[in-house]
Amino acid sequence: MKRMEIIGALLVALVLVAMPVGVFGYQLSGQADQGCKVIIMRTYENGNPMPPETRVKKGEKVCLRITSYDVTHGFVISDLGIDAGEIHAGKWSKIEFVPTEAGTFNYVCSIRCSPMHSRVRGQIIVEE
């Protein structure tokens, strides 16, 4: 009986360790391109894009690797004239640009992804 309890505890520990490692590894797999920042699109109901803010430097090339955690999203930074098109769940898109002015630029989802679609947004903060 004791042995079964130990095996059970080990299985629980394995799940508790394996799940975060798997999720973290999945997120990192999008960082194959060195220097690219990762944005994971999520519906408002699932917590909105992660991270909510992405900081970049004015005048330096920005590489964004974007994926979706749940459903198909869009990714538009209208003030920078950027439209990454459809972002499919589990697939990666990559965009590159050079910001020429500092400031905070909102990006939004351009595809109706959920009832709270209009609240799906994040920020690109361009620093001097």
Ligand SMILES: [Cu+2]
């Ligand atoms: Cu949406």
